[in-house]
Amino acid sequence: ELKVEQNPLFLSMQEGKNYTIYCNYSTTSDRLYWYRQDPGKSLESLFVLLSNGAVKQEGRLMASLDTKARLSTLHITAAVHDLSATYFCAVDRAPGGGATNKLIFGTGTLLAVQP
């Protein structure tokens, strides 16, 4: 059974600091997605990572994928309050480079950025 785990589950950090959220998954999927969810809202797509070594950056967020280690990271640089949200990684259920569009979501990381 495919499992996707995130670490940490909750993160409180000060503005201006850096931190990394980790996403580990248990199969060989090469398709990994990062989403943001604000309270009471649906999901906003942040990054789509489709190959080993993929790195994408948008503003203060940077995501990477290491398919050999089955690990993705979401790095936050110089956090600001507006980044406060819950962040989910998700993996396509299909093994290897396949795709089903059926996503298995990680446990989520609640990020609170304090002024």
Next chain:
Amino acid sequence: GAVVSQHPSWVICKSGTSVKIECRSLDFQATTMFWYRQFPKQSLMLMATSNEGSKATYEQGVEKDKFLINHASLTLSTLTVTSAHPEDSSFYICSNTGREGAYNEQFFGPGTRLTVL
């Protein structure tokens, strides 16, 4: 990206009643849509895949007779929670891929919050 709408945004119903949730693909004809459920402070769980013109495929542990899915047109999928009970209270979110044959991204609707009293 694709535009996905859901209706209603929030519904409160009595235990034992049925509730229908609509998911519309506004800018592309989706032969496949997906339904997820999210309990408070938890992650999203895939419930079923909605297939236009054919039966939905349900994930293990999801009761197909309780969660009826109808995908009668290329722009509309509906999820009906039959004989709802308080444990069905959840945030229901639908999604599609934005274009036929795409596997690179999923676009999520705004969600429907169901509260069963």
